Amino acid sequence: MTTVAAYAAPAAKAPLERTTIERRPVGEHDVLIEIKFAGICHSDIHQAREGWGEAIFPMVPGHEIAGIVTEVGPGVTKFAAGDRVGVGCMVDSCRECENCEAGLEQYCTRGNVGTYNAIGKDGEPTYGGYSTHIVVDEAFTVRIPEGLALDEAAPLLCAGITTYSPLKHWNAGPGKKVAVVGMGGLGHMGVKIAHALGAEVTVLSQSLRKKDDGLKLGADHYYATSDPNTFKELRGSFDLILSTVSAPLDLDTFLSLLKTDGAFVNVGAPEEPVSLNLFSVIGGRKTLAGSGIGGIQETQEMLDFCAEHGFGAEIELISAGEINEAYERVLNSDVRYRFVIDVATI
Amino acid sequence: MTTVAAYAAPAAKAPLERTTIERRPVGEHDVLIEIKFAGICHSDIHQAREGWGEAIFPMVPGHEIAGIVTEVGPGVTKFAAGDRVGVGCMVDSCRECENCEAGLEQYCTRGNVGTYNAIGKDGEPTYGGYSTHIVVDEAFTVRIPEGLALDEAAPLLCAGITTYSPLKHWNAGPGKKVAVVGMGGLGHMGVKIAHALGAEVTVLSQSLRKKDDGLKLGADHYYATSDPNTFKELRGSFDLILSTVSAPLDLDTFLSLLKTDGAFVNVGAPEEPVSLNLFSVIGGRKTLAGSGIGGIQETQEMLDFCAEHGFGAEIELISAGEINEAYERVLNSDVRYRFVIDVATI
Numbered sequence: 001m002t003t004v005a006a007y008a009a010p011a012a013k014a015p016l017e018r019t020t021i022e023r024r025p026v027g028e029h030d031v032l033i034e035i036k037f038a039g040i041c042h043s044d045i046h047q048a049r050e051g052w053g054e055a056i057f058p059m060v061p062g063h064e065i066a067g068i069v070t071e072v073g074p075g076v077t078k079f080a081a082g083d084r085v086g087v088g089c090m091v092d093s094c095r096e097c098e099n100c101e102a103g104l105e106q107y108c109t110r111g112n113v114g115t116y117n118a119i120g121k122d123g124e125p126t127y128g129g130y131s132t133h134i135v136v137d138e139a140f141t142v143r144i145p146e147g148l149a150l151d152e153a154a155p156l157l158c159a160g161i162t163t164y165s166p167l168k169h170w171n172a173g174p175g176k177k178v179a180v181v182g183m184g185g186l187g188h189m190g191v192k193i194a195h196a197l198g199a200e201v202t203v204l205s206q207s208l209r210k211k212d213d214g215l216k217l218g219a220d221h222y223y224a225t226s227d228p229n230t231f232k233e234l235r236g237s238f239d240l241i242l243s244t245v246s247a248p249l250d251l252d253t254f255l256s257l258l259k260t261d262g263a264f265v266n267v268g269a270p271e272e273p274v275s276l277n278l279f280s281v282i283g284g285r286k287t288l289a290g291s292g293i294g295g296i297q298e299t300q301e302m303l304d305f306c307a308e309h310g311f312g313a314e315i316e317l318i319s320a321g322e323i324n325e326a327y328e329r330v331l332n333s334d335v336r337y338r339f340v341i342d343v344a345t346i
Numbered sequence: 347m348t349t350v351a352a353y354a355a356p357a358a359k360a361p362l363e364r365t366t367i368e369r370r371p372v373g374e375h376d377v378l379i380e381i382k383f384a385g386i387c388h389s390d391i392h393q394a395r396e397g398w399g400e401a402i403f404p405m406v407p408g409h410e411i412a413g414i415v416t417e418v419g420p421g422v423t424k425f426a427a428g429d430r431v432g433v434g435c436m437v438d439s440c441r442e443c444e445n446c447e448a449g450l451e452q453y454c455t456r457g458n459v460g461t462y463n464a465i466g467k468d469g470e471p472t473y474g475g476y477s478t479h480i481v482v483d484e485a486f487t488v489r490i491p492e493g494l495a496l497d498e499a500a501p502l503l504c505a506g507i508t509t510y511s512p513l514k515h516w517n518a519g520p521g522k523k524v525a526v527v528g529m530g531g532l533g534h535m536g537v538k539i540a541h542a543l544g545a546e547v548t549v550l551s552q553s554l555r556k557k558d559d560g561l562k563l564g565a566d567h568y569y570a571t572s573d574p575n576t577f578k579e580l581r582g583s584f585d586l587i588l589s590t591v592s593a594p595l596d597l598d599t600f601l602s603l604l605k606t607d608g609a610f611v612n613v614g615a616p617e618e619p620v621s622l623n624l625f626s627v628i629g630g631r632k633t634l635a636g637s638g639i640g641g642i643q644e645t646q647e648m649l650d651f652c653a654e655h656g657f658g659a660e661i662e663l664i665s666a667g668e669i670n671e672a673y674e675r676v677l678n679s680d681v682r683y684r685f686v687i688d689v690a691t692i
């Protein structure tokens with residue numbers, strides 16, 4: 001065991017504070033990663049405040065991890081010390097169910113092991129990326145291509161893959177009209193990726209406050225959802241709507257923006273149930289779907305895709321002491337577009 | 347104009363009574379059909395009682411129509427007097443939008459013209475199949491193959507196509523596990539069609555009351571949704587769930603029965619909005635979708651498919667004087683499995 005520094009929430013809704021945690025010894029197939037950067041995801045806040053149900057404390061959040069391998073176990077074949085690597089939302093899965101076999105470890109039928117707020121196969125709680133080091137099985141570690149800066153790469157491990165996976169699955173590409181709802185951490189990545197995939201991209205944001213940014217990142221159109229004309233004008237327009245917001249939406253109104261056979265895909269997740277009129281999907285054979293992160297191989301594919309297209313996330317680099325303030329700013333949608341912790345400051 | 351006998355609801359929620367209505371002259375592309383049989387669909391009741399919003403009265407319901415052509419307009423090429431034909435839920439559409447061009451007239455972007463409770467292109471209300479005759483454009487008339495009895499064919503025009511279309515669209519077939527929710531007019535057709543398509547079919551019905559029938563019609567398994575063990579045992583089982591019920595369901599519970607990438611498709615439509623936890627679709631990348639009837643060409647394909655497999659609907663033939671009583675029995679799920687009006691009794 002190695003004692004390492006971390007930032008943790010000691011209890012639900014308590015501010016995060018500096019502490020130390022134990023990391024397991026480097027096993028046969030493990031890599032030890034010196035974490036350089038960790039992104040702050042909205043779901044860190046949901047979990048640290050128990051918005052998604054009972055959680056494990058103390059909690060070290062962080063599942064957007066970028067760093068350098070400093071040691072590898074004897075059975076490791078994919079990585080060597082000095083490699084630039086990332087870890088996302090999960091650090092293990094059963095590896096033998098049909099979903100794991102299909103590269104869909106995120107949907108492991110026995111449940112994957114979350115990077116934090118979960119119990120690992122060793123029976124110990126997992127601790128995330130707000131920490132100087134982490135020990136992870138190489139099977140759940142991905143390579144960050146040379147072309148990507150580590151700080152801008154960190155948010156790709158959740159915000160990037162969470163948007164890339166459904167955009168690919170629902171065929172965003174040339175000739176397709178794609179709307180991205182929300183222009184936050186996930187949304188801004190959705191815009192970049194959908195644009196790079198060749199789709200015609202529309203942002204649907206509460207206001208036009210971030211319009212210039214949206215167009216710069218690749219959006220072709222930008223509308224405010226606070227303006228009722230938006231819904232009249234865009235009725236029946238989209239093949240795919242990717243909703244990245246965790247506030248509850250008027251689903252029936254958003255579904256009216258889809259073409260026949262269109263899909264509205266949620267990657268954001270409101271804490272409360274939403275209301276739906278089933279006629280909204282019957283007329284036009286529409287789909288309301290969801291998607292959660294992506295598999296390990298797909299995460300690698302996404303990182304390679306972003307490197308090839310020359311982009312990471314848009315970030316605001318902060319020190320560890322600013323985490324609690326950053327949480328408040330995320331809740332106020334006051335971040336462009338992802339806070340990333342400089343782990344050297346922990 | 348021709349005056350013909352019909353059964354109509356004079357006002358919302360009023361009992362249906364015998365009356366007369368006017369049918370338009372047989373136009374260039376029209377066929378005059380002597381109606382032999384008309385099915386009673388649950389949606390007749392929804393509309394006659396204004397459960398789905400304001401309706402047009404007097405209302406002659408009926409969109410499961412089987413009869414014989416007795417006269418054709420000079421421009422008619424598909425049909426001749428003596429032909430056995432059917433008319434379903436729509437009698438016209440714009441015929442030029444992208445959906446009409448794609449054979450998806452049911453999703454006409456300008457709205458199709460319903461067989462009743464709608465306004466036709468001539469500005470007059472449409473009247474449905476509880477009537478001795480109807481005049482319909484040949485483009486919205488389909489052929490009933492010789493192998494199908496007209497009375498058992500009538501319900502195929504709505505209950506058949508409403509289940510056939512989504513079963514085909516979501517790839518029900520060999521190797522697929524399909525559940526049909528509800529064992530009524532739509533549900534019993536869903537079971538027959540899904541079985542004929544080669545899928546492994548499970549019925550999810552409130553009770554086991556109709557189990558023997560379900561297994562006889564092609565179901566491989568039959569479960570009662572009133573038994574909580576059903577949901578434990580079948581968790582993660584199905585590729586496709588086709589819900590034919592119009593009572594509101596606990597969607598989150600039913601979505602838990604899907605495999606990863608599975609789809610829950612509604613063809614039944616509750617009058618009230620339903621509640622949904624979006625995590626139910628995010629975990630396992632699940633789809634909640636809807637489907638409405640089918641296009642004209644697909645309706646013909648469905649009739650040919652049923653004839654080829656040697657089945658129509660299971661029906662209870664009634665006289666016109668029994669319509670009001672039949673409505674009550676439909677509301678009490680007391681019909682095996684579709685009431686069909688012998689139009690000779692009007």
